[in-house]
Amino acid sequence: MTMNEIIIEAKNIHKSFYKQNEHKLEILKGVSLQVESKMISVIVGASGAGKSTLLHILSGLDNADEGEVKIKGTNIFSLHDDKLSKFRNKHIGFVFQFHHLLPEFDAAENVAIPLMIYGETKLKAVKRAEELLALVGLSDRLHHKPAELSGGEQQRVAVARALANNPDIIFADEPTGNLDSINSEALHNLFVKLRDELKVTFLIVTHNPQLVGLGDKVFEMKDGKIF
Template sequence: MLIAKDIHKSYGNLHVLKGVELEIHEKEIVSIVGSSGAGKSTLLHILGTLDLPDSGTVSMGEVNLGKLKKDQLADFRNDSLGFIFQFHNLLPEFTALENIQIPGMIKKTPSQALAKRAGELAELLGISHRLHAKPSEMSGGEQQRVAVARALINSPKVVLADEPSGNLDTANAEALHQLFFKLRDELNQTFVIVTHNEPLANLSDRKVSMKDGLIE
């Protein structure tokens, strides 16, 4: 479904990715592990079209993402990809409900359908009672569940997560990991997760190890 071929990426004289090949299949959870500096987050950002490779291709289905224009790429990202980050990246002035709905508003989903979808996700994620709270009024675990709901609001083909449990305590991290498996089973959701959390990586359908800019 999501395929990276011969991906190279350098920043100045630092050659970060050195010909990475990776294929992500539907309905699977893939964890990318490796030491700091191995190129994990760089690869995730390129898979998510947040950064462009110096050479190589990223494609989804028959679409070569490198050939899309800037506005087409933004539309693709909003329609087909969801993102979860370590520090939630919620807008502090907005409620949980408003934060969840933002990608759907960008997509111009009708407000009634968007509110219905947000409510269903909040129920599934156990945060329906917190929809009118602002981020400062929520725990770290609740904020991360809001971020997960936001990532799912447009029914993306793939959710890309960069250290999603890195800012959570052990109990909340474990709960988040179990949530990913629940979403895979109930929504047929595909996840690509960069993580240093070995228990999560070991539970994944596939664990990909990176070292020195290559997949081992």
Template sequence: MRQKSEVIDIVANNQSGQALVAAGIRKSYRSPLGPLEVLQGVDLEVQRGTILAIVGTSGAGKSTLLNILGTLDHPDSGVVEIAGRRVDHLKDRELARVRATKLGFVFQFHHLLPEFSAEENVMMPLLIAGADPASARSRAREALASVGLVERWQHRPAELSGGEAQRVAVARALVPSPELVLADEPSGNLDHGSAAALHDLLTSLARDRGQTFVVVTHNDRLASRADRVLTLESGRLRG
């Protein structure tokens, strides 16, 4: 097991070009058959403005890792640094701020708010950040158009197809222009054409706006367009 001082050295040596650094991440779950050691020392550095794809078999721990990288879950040990700042010891209020200002999430299951329309779901992060409703609405419409949804603004999640709901979730993650987007199977429910359009969008956001993406995917085409592909296997990331 990596020594704590060694882990801290890795993070201290990080140059500012890294959007995300993780070192020595371990996580286990209790199970009736004994502890399930899902992450067994994950190390990771993601350069700003790049796309990292993470692949791996079902149950390998990809969503577990993404949740830890996005501060939604705590590792048993290890260090996470976002935009040059350690986040593993922040208090809840500070964490909420990091999430709201730096991060965008696309979850494996879209987690849209069922009572609200597509447009309102996408407006939500902007309203929470204090934007006025008129500008939030127009930015939400732009974001929905960028994922190819121009006629479903008023539909609630139950009135959207799986792929449409997924694209609303992508628009919601992208609308505040977060520095770092963590996406779990963002093109999972999409047909070829919609998936390709989404991949174009992510690539251009990384190139033109310097946004950074960590994308869990089973989609070979998306993986092939990433700057780097790592496989999560036996609790570790391999190149």
């Protein structure tokens, strides 16, 4: 079987946190991993193991103390400020455990606003938002505000928003952590559909055994490393 391209390559990532007057808390102790494109890879591990910290570093939301992250061959730590946000905007989408949707805007606006911030006209952004919301099965919820949507629907809007710029990779941090089993299953099916139809690469932190089961590749985080 031929391997897909390696889309994320992390080498020897170290990260510590310091609390005033306390000794240093070493969270990542030399994490290396390779993520294949067009697949669903999952990261499992105990609470507090450093999974969110790692996902934030791999996606350029946070920096490491040591090590290297390459995404599509680009060393993301060599990019700064504007260049990094442009790179992230072009290649990366992120879905959080809590949807982080803007409460005062409806579903279509929540997906369209990031597109407009990056220079799309309102007309085009709204059209694209409607297409994406159709893709995630929410054509009949375009003008619902987050509070008028179920938890599962909120997460599907968050996925549509993450897809807005056609990213290569979607990072998701415990995306079904607050969902019941029916809504979780719907979200899992959506990830599989997006992998197969749009060839999106997923790197997902999860505790959900069903989602782990769907993973093409499973990484285990333990003692500050990946196995």
